[in-house]
Amino acid sequence: MKVEEILAMLIRFPSVVGKPNDAIVDWISTYGQAAGAKATVLPGPEGDRANLLITAGPHNVPGYILSGHMDVVPAGEAGWKTDPFQLRQDGKRLCGRGTTDMKGFLACALAALPKLAASNLQRPVHLAFSYDEEAGCRGVPHLLAALPDLCAKPLGAIIGEPSRMQAVRAHKGKAAARLDVVGHSGHSSRPDLGLNAVHAMANVIAQAVVYGRSLEQGPFDDNFEPPYSSLQFGVVSGGQAVNIIPDRCTADIEVRAISGVSPRLLLKEVKEQLFALRERGYEVVWHELSAYPALSLPREAKLAMLMVELTGKETLPAVSYGTEAGLYQQAGIDAIICGPGDISRAHRPNEYIELDELKACQKMIEDLGARLAA
Incomplete structure (x- = not known):
């Protein structure tokens, strides 16, 4: 199948983050086996979602991982010209939810797979496709935990997030949490008889904003914009009416951490502020929503130099968005970002990728295979 035909098939699966993904996993697994590769479905603890590992070549020697996620963000935003889950061609543009982020890369890897499987690979190429990346990289840790039983430790991982086919060596880490505060309700005319959860949360937020x-x-890393770690609250909700003392309030917070800084540690002070409310009679709960580390790969790393040779472009020092690459690096596998498309097109109506970008990515993967077959 041509890369655009595979992409059309992948787009038809509305594999929205947080939803069951058995349909797309089954199709890719069947395709991989028909191409002559070994496909292993790795169910996640949720019970209705799975990761997938497809291997071309010998599994017992070190090779390379091509990493991508099968999930997409919802397509409910206004402005779509046609069904977002049906691929639409507009000249050289192929439009649909996930074309750039990141089913385009998946299609390129799958289009190259028959050639890889038919080659006399001395080192393997693994396609590692995960679930729920868009929820904070929730699926890939389970894949990484299973990897030592499935193959020799890889030499490196290429994470195919959209980068205009220019390899990227670093991104910030992230952690997100939901804060719950429970007080006591009552009539607003007697605030002394209630316990206002919104007021308590407001104090936590105010202190966190100062922090x-x-x-x-600082500390600073000039490869990023902004060059420092950051914090923000993105969602706050609570209360029923202005004359009712609100007994509940919820807030979602995230931090973005530069390389060398732990995202979870950045949230420690905020967590302490939340739990201090217990002394005033409030009930509080801290829910971690997601967490992944930063990526930082040296320019002189073998994987970085390999990508220069494969793409013909110098590596970029950093991007502002996050990926699964930091988790691969944390697991002891060198990782780098390189994929077709542009991140500015992602999560928007009429998301698209260009056919030439897909062909360039497929060529890069096939060139990698040719090196491993030499």
Whole structure:
């Protein structure tokens, strides 16, 4: 199948983050086996979602991983010209949810797979496709935990997030959490008889915002914009009516951490502020929503130099968005970002990728295979 035909098939699966993904996993697994590769389905603890590992070549020697996620963000935003889950061609543009982020890369890897499987690979190429990346890289840790039983430790991982086919060596880490505060309800005319959860949360938020501003004082990494770690609250909800003392309030917070800084540790102070409310009679809960580490690969790393040779382009020092690459690096596998498309097209109506970008990515993967077959 041509790369655009495979992409059309992948787009038809509405594999929205947080939803069951058995349909797309089954199709890719069947395709991989028909291409002559070994496909292993790795169910996640949720019970209705799975990761997938497809291997071309010998599994017992070190090779390379091509990493991508099968999930996409929802397509409910206004502005779509046609069904987002049906591929639409507009000249050289192929439009649909996930074309750039990141089913385009998956299609390129699958289009190259028959050639890889038919080659006399001395080192393997693994296609590692995960679930729920868009929820904070929730699926790939389970894949990484299973990897030692499935193959020799890989030499490196290429994470195919959209980068205009220019390899990227670093991104920030991230952690997100949901804060719950429970007080006591009552009539607003007697605030002394209630316990206002919104007021308590407001104090936590105010202290956290001050703390967040202190992060602007460093440490710094000039490869990023902004060059420091950051904090923000993105969602706050609570209360029923203005004359009812609100007994519940919820807030979602995230931090973005430069390389060398733990995202979870950045949230430690905020967590302490939340739990201090217990002394005032409130009930509180801290839910970690997601966490993944930063990526930082040296320019002189073998994987970085390999990508220069494969793409014909110098590596970029960093991007602002996050990927699964930091988790691969944390697991002891060198990782780098390189994929077709542009991140500015992702999560928007009429998301698209260009046919030439797909062909360039497929060529890069086939060239990698040719090196491993030499």
